[in-house]
Amino acid sequence: MSSKENIKDLGLTKQREVVLQVIRDKDTHLTANEVFDKAKQLLPGISFATVYNSLRYLKETGLIGEISFGNGASRFDALTSRHDHAICTNCGKLVDMEIELPAEIVKLATKFSKFKLESIELTLRGLCPECSE
Ligand SMILES: [Zn+2]
Ligand SMILES: [Zn+2]
Known part of the structure; x- marks a missing residue:
């Protein structure tokens, strides 16, 4: 994995921080539903809408990548460089x-x-x- 800033230094809201943490913790590519399941364990009470909006935000700011293969839900990627x-x-x-x-x-x-x-x-x-x- 390429070098990563400390999550705490990014000035994200708690919810966005948790979503980013979930994606970076897993050496896999999670769907929005899977991210939601994991985020709930770290931050009980977080809603799917918040997770979804956080994913959109993190993607727009280039902190995560999104991949889809035409079929099925898109997956989120901690690795943002070309691969x-x-x-x-x-x-x-x-x-x-x-x-x-x-x-x-x-x-x-x-x-x-x-x-x-x-x-x-x-x-x-x-x-x-x-x-x-
Ligand atoms: Zn296999
Ligand atoms: Zn990837």
């Missing part, structure tokens, strides 16, 4: 891949699509180590 993901087709496990894509792939993709490149993401689908045993 790719591998998804297990059996258990749904989602892991970060901090790898540099070869310039050749980027060149081919832009040449083929004739798009002006803004971002490029790679999604690897397959069986995770536990499921492929």
Whole structure:
């Protein structure tokens, strides 16, 4: 994981702080519902609407990332720098891949699509180590 500011130094409201903490604590990519479940344990009484609004705020300020794969709920990501993901087709496990894509792939993709490149993401689908045993 890349360097992170201390949550306490960000000047966030308690609720936003808790939501950010939940996302950073987990080495996984939680959905809004999962974040809500964990946030409730840290701050009983927090509402789903507050969690949802906090997620929007944290995303807009660049403190978290949001990913969606077209189907299902989007997931929130503690890692905000460009990275790719591998998804297990059996258990749904989602892991970060901090790898540099070869310039050749980027060149081919832009040449083929004739798009002006803004971002490029790679999604690897397959069986995770536990499921492929
Ligand atoms: Zn798996
Ligand atoms: Zn990620």
